[in-house]
Amino acid sequence: MVKKIETSLDGLCIIEDFITKDEEKDLIKKIDSNEWCGLGIPPNPEMKRRTQHYGYEFSYRYRKIMNHLGSFPDFINFLIQRFINQNIINNINNNINDNIKDIPNMCIINEYMAGQGIMPHTDSPSLFGPVILSLSLLSPCLMKFEHKDFADKSEVVLLRPRSLVIMTKSSRYDYKHSISKDLIEYFFNNSNNNNDNYNGGNDNQLNCREEIIRSRRISLTFRTIIENNSYSEQEQEQQEY
Numbered sequence: 001m002v003k004k005i006e007t008s009l010d011g012l013c014i015i016e017d018f019i020t021k022d023e024e025k026d027l028i029k030k031i032d033s034n035e036w037c038g039l040g041i042p043p044n045p046e047m048k049r050r051t052q053h054y055g056y057e058f059s060y061r062y063r064k065i066m067n068h069l070g071s072f073p074d075f076i077n078f079l080i081q082r083f084i085n086q087n088i089i090n091n092i093n094n095n096i097n098d099n100i101k102d103i104p105n106m107c108i109i110n111e112y113m114a115g116q117g118i119m120p121h122t123d124s125p126s127l128f129g130p131v132i133l134s135l136s137l138l139s140p141c142l143m144k145f146e147h148k149d150f151a152d153k154s155e156v157v158l159l160r161p162r163s164l165v166i167m168t169k170s171s172r173y174d175y176k177h178s179i180s181k182d183l184i185e186y187f188f189n190n191s192n193n194n195n196d197n198y199n200g201g202n203d204n205q206l207n208c209r210e211e212i213i214r215s216r217r218i219s220l221t222f223r224t225i226i227e228n229n230s231y232s233e234q235e236q237e238q239q240e241y
């Protein structure tokens with residue numbers, strides 16, 4: 001059953017079991033049958049982790065949207081259809097007074113092997129729209145959100161396999177998110193973080209420590225490219241990847 005987890009950060013929520021285990025297996029098979037880039041393979045040969053780009057190609061080096069890559073393959077369209085069916089896009093758009101044109105037109109698939117993570121960053125506000133969606137497959141991991149001006153204002157969320165994290169509003173614009181390189185992480189499931197749903201109603205899990213053994217993780221991040229996009233000087237300084 002789909003479980004929606006609200007967090008204490010404005011605009012950050014997680015939907016668990018967004019896809020089934022069979023759908024996850026099927027997605028992995030399809031993704032692995034396609035070409036990965038990174039680790040010396042263009043485009044983005046300098047990347048230390050493997051990625052696949054759909055919709056548009058993104059250059060990490062030039063921080064720029066490059067070529068249009070044509071229409072999405074079926075496995076991406078299937079997920080976008082689910083965003084629509086489950087009112088994820090509509091709901092968000094209603095909240096932020098936007099409209100349906102914000103259906104994602106770009107998807108980047110990231111592969112993190114054990115020992116790989118992503119540096120704290122804010123997805124470029126001058127390239128990408130107000131909603132960032134990321135579906136996690138395989139290994140769980142923690143994602144840390146740190147306020148860009150107040151480092152002590154932070155929150156850690158657990159991204160379980162098959163969960164969808166939705167970043168909008170303050171969590172998308174005012175915070176940096178990151179994933180550590182740690183091989184083992186600990187998630188403290190306390191009840192102080194206003195996450196009434198965080199334990200899915202299972203009181204046994206309250207105030208307990210969950211050990212996360214990191215292994216291969218694949219994420220699919222969906223974004224909408226904004227018109228007239230270009231990186232601002234300030235953003236150039238951000239060490240994103």
Ligand SMILES: O=C(O)CCC(=O)C(=O)O
Nearest residue numbers: 110118123134177219221
């Ligand atoms: O792996 C993820 O879930 C997030 C990736 C990410 O933050 C990014 O590519 O900007």
Ligand SMILES: [Fe+2]
Nearest residue numbers: 121122123177
């Ligand atoms: Fe990001």
